Amino acid sequence: MTVAPTLPGTVTVRAPAKVNLELRVGPRRADGYHDLATVFQAVSLHDEVSVARWDDWQVVAAGTYADLIPTGPDNLVVRAAQLLAQRYGIDETLSIRIDKDIPVAGGMAGGSADAAAALLACDELWGLGLDRDELSDLAAQLGSDVPFPLAGGNAMGSGRGEQLAPVLARGTFHWVFAVSDQGLSTPAVYAECDRLREAEGGDASVPEPRVSAEMMGALRRGDARELGRALHNDLEPAAFSLRPDLRELRDAGVEFGALGGVVSGSGPTVAFLTESHEASLDLSVSLAAADLCRDLRRAKGPVHGAHVITSPRGD
Ligand SMILES: C[C@@](CO)(OP(=O)(O)O)[C@H](O)COP(=O)(O)OP(=O)(O)OC[C@H]1O[C@@H](n2ccc(N)nc2=O)[C@H](O)[C@@H]1O
Ligand SMILES: Nc1ncnc2c1ncn2[C@@H]1O[C@H](COP(=O)(O)OP(=O)(O)O)[C@@H](O)[C@H]1O
Numbered sequence: 001m002t003v004a005p006t007l008p009g010t011v012t013v014r015a016p017a018k019v020n021l022e023l024r025v026g027p028r029r030a031d032g033y034h035d036l037a038t039v040f041q042a043v044s045l046h047d048e049v050s051v052a053r054w055d056d057w058q059v060v061a062a063g064t065y066a067d068l069i070p071t072g073p074d075n076l077v078v079r080a081a082q083l084l085a086q087r088y089g090i091d092e093t094l095s096i097r098i099d100k101d102i103p104v105a106g107g108m109a110g111g112s113a114d115a116a117a118a119l120l121a122c123d124e125l126w127g128l129g130l131d132r133d134e135l136s137d138l139a140a141q142l143g144s145d146v147p148f149p150l151a152g153g154n155a156m157g158s159g160r161g162e163q164l165a166p167v168l169a170r171g172t173f174h175w176v177f178a179v180s181d182q183g184l185s186t187p188a189v190y191a192e193c194d195r196l197r198e199a200e201g202g203d204a205s206v207p208e209p210r211v212s213a214e215m216m217g218a219l220r221r222g223d224a225r226e227l228g229r230a231l232h233n234d235l236e237p238a239a240f241s242l243r244p245d246l247r248e249l250r251d252a253g254v255e256f257g258a259l260g261g262v263v264s265g266s267g268p269t270v271a272f273l274t275e276s277h278e279a280s281l282d283l284s285v286s287l288a289a290a291d292l293c294r295d296l297r298r299a300k301g302p303v304h305g306a307h308v309i310t311s312p313r314g315d
């Protein structure tokens with residue numbers, strides 16, 4: 001999927017979706033956020049964001065999920081561009097095109113990928129030459145999940161999820177993502193997690209979040225079977241509580257031969273790990289026949305983070 005530049009001087013950046021291989025959620029903090037220990041993997045579903053100078057702010061959405069995102073000033077790409085412009089005293093307005101292939105409100109951080117792509121595209125358009133750390137600091141101001149799609153690969157996230165550390169990993173993994181008709185709101189899923197914990201005795205019994213040794217070992221060895229067993233998401237009970245059909249979907253995928261199945265982030269996308277490319281095709285066929293989700297997307301991971309694919313500077 002490559003978006004032809006429509007305006008002179010257009011910069012286009014491609015950014016990946018993510019899956020949380022492991023997501024451990026600590027108690028609710030005073031600021032309303034939760035401390036996390038998570039392992040992100042960037043996967044080969046991408047959005048493309050194109051920016052060009054224009055006489056007003058404009059967002060144009062195209063692609064598979066274009067109808068599902070706002071095109072007004074609340075779109076994260078506008079917020080990202082305006083944050084950068086404000087920080088570096090740039091008085092310009094932009095036309096921004098999003099080619100949307102990452103499922104929306106699906107727990108795959110599509111909005112965050114777009115925001116990360118917009119930061120990198122504006123940096124290139126305006127010739128700012130920011131390094132990855134500077135971009136990552138700005139990204140964290142836009143959302144907890146925005147730094148990761150800049151980095152890509154595999155990474156451990158702590159704090160709100162925005163503090164990244166590299167993970168020693170080898171191998172390529174093959175995924176099937178079962179996409180739902182309707183999205184789940186991230187704040188609503190965290191709130192449901194708090195409610196369920198309250199009912200079980202409150203935050204006092206919630207352990208400090210830590211990534212498991214099994215997860216780190218599976219990645220270090222590039223062992224898909226071990227990784228399948230190590231997949232874990234503390235938000236899954238909350239997602240199942242809000243959407244009981246997701247449990248049925250997860251169980252069906254595992255029964256059809258997935259090495260593991262887990263709700264991605266705050267859901268409702270369910271991620272299934274498979275042994276090989278061929279196994280991911282077989283699983284897609286079985287899941288499609290069971291008619292339990294709206295859409296099935298196959299992808300591999302890890303892939304690179306946000307990168308410029310078209311720029312007048314490189315022409
Ligand atoms: C759950 C995760 C897992 O990677 O991803 P998604 O499933 O949304 O993609 C993330 O924690 C989502 O990150 P992101 O979507 O950037 O969240 P933000 O915009 O920063 O916050 C949205 C809301 O989520 C809750 N939130 C988010 C992060 C965090 N560590 N604790 C929280 O409690 C808060 O209610 C916050 O107001
Ligand atoms: N560029 C964008 N792409 C997707 N969603 C966006 C965008 N800008 C704003 N949003 C809003 O962010 C919400 C969360 O979307 P998304 O990032 O795809 O999901 P998630 O947080 O589950 O990974 C959407 O419901 C949408 O209203």
